[in-house]
Amino acid sequence: MNTKLRALVADDERLLREQLKSRLAQVWPELEVVGEARDGQEAVQKADELRPDIVFLDIRMPGLTGIEAASEIVTLDSWQGEIVFVTAYDEYAVAAFERGALDYLLKPVETERLAQTAQRVKARLQTRKVIAESGEAAGGQGAAGAVDEAALDALLQKFMRASQGLNGAPSGEPPMRWIQATTGATTKLIDVKDVLFFRSDEKYTRVQTKDHEAFIRTPIRELMPRLDGQQFWQIHRSTIVNLSAIAAVTRDDTGRQRVHISGHPEVLEVSRTFAHLFRAS
Structure with missing residues (x-):
């Protein structure tokens, strides 16, 4: 050329x-x-x-x-x-x-x-x-x-x-059950099944339950393999959602999928990379 x-x-x-x-x-x-x-x-x-x-x-x-x-x-x-x-x-x-x-x-x-x-x-x-x-x-x-x-x-x-691994957690290792997180000056244990979603920024990952939010330093990339892939799906490079917490999945005017959470006002965006997860078969 x-x-x-x-x-x-x-x-x-x-x-x-x-x-x-x-x-x-x-x-x-x-x-x-x-x-x-x-x-x-x-x-x-x-x-x-x-x-x-x-x-x-x-x-x-x-x-x-x-x-x-x-x-x-x-x-x-x-x-x-x-x-x-x-x-x-x-x-x-x-x-x-x-x-x-x-x-x-x-x-x-x-x-x-x-x-x-x-x-x-x-x-x-x-x-x-x-x-x-x-x-x-x-x-x-x-x-x-x-x-x-x-x-x-x-x-x-x-x-x-x-x-x-096929189910999120590496083969031979049980999925994570508890998360040690901080809320203000307090450190507490959170049962993973109570987590609605995880969202990361540059430094921290927010752990959102129905009533509280807490923060951990584990990034999404390291967190996802430790979770039960039958219960949690990664829907964006910065977001993991608990499937049992999903109320609905909608599309906006641009075709982007949005995940609505039961009992929580935050709406989570699904990136194009993970859009296939919610396509009708």
């Missing part, structure tokens, strides 16, 4: 970003790395701002996983780029990528494997260019985008099941 391609590299480890950039310079010297991101949310923001042709996403990042970030990136207006995942996971996780027909690199990234990925990505971008120049861009790219989103949704679920 005549136009110089541009890339974004996202990894929470600076040394790993530098290593990937160095090896990209070896196997793909004409590629320009125009930005770096240290977490999933920053990756989404920079992808929107810089509009790179390729985004290299580490899987395990704070805020958003690479898969969650990719799910948001592919929905950006006029997105036409390619996603390449970088992972340290074993063969079982890699099999999910292969079934999803998405590009991935295993850490530590090997030069030969990176060169193969570069050739595949360049070929796909060239195909998109040819389609656009032939006047079929609207239909062709729309179809490609739909396939990417569906593959990402399927891959996210496989990833979550592999990392959390």
Whole structure:
């Protein structure tokens, strides 16, 4: 391709970003790395701002996983780029990528494997260019985008099941029964079954019961695997809800799903990544 391609590299480890950039310079010297991101949310923001042709996403990042970030990136207006995942996971996780027909690199990234990925990505971008120049861009790219989103949704679920276990709590470990939380200067034990929902911000996770709220330092990502997946569902990167507390699920004018809680005024948003949980079968 005549136009110089541009890339974004996202990894929470600076040394790993530098290593990937160095090896990209070896196997793909004409590629320009125009930005770096240290977490999933920053990756989404920079992808929107810089509009790179390729985004290299580490899987395990704070805020958003690479898969969650990719799910948001592919929905950006006029997105036409390619996603390449970088992972340290074993063969079982890699099999999910292969079934999803998405590009991935295993850490530590090997030069030969990176060169193969570069050739595949360049070929796909060239195909998109040819389609656009032939006047079929609207239909062709729309179809490609739909396939990417569906593959990402399927891959996210496989990833979550592999990392959390089928029922939320890791295999062989009973689900969490009690939560030690603080309310003001008081620390108390909360029975998990009494929790309506959990909501996280940058520092704390709010534990909401019918009558009280308390705070813990455990992030959603660490909390979800310890809960009973038959009782609690993650519906947003920052929210877990107790299924027995759900009064109704509605859609707003934009199509976003909203979860209404019995006996509590707060309405919880369902992110696109988890929207399939409430789709009618």
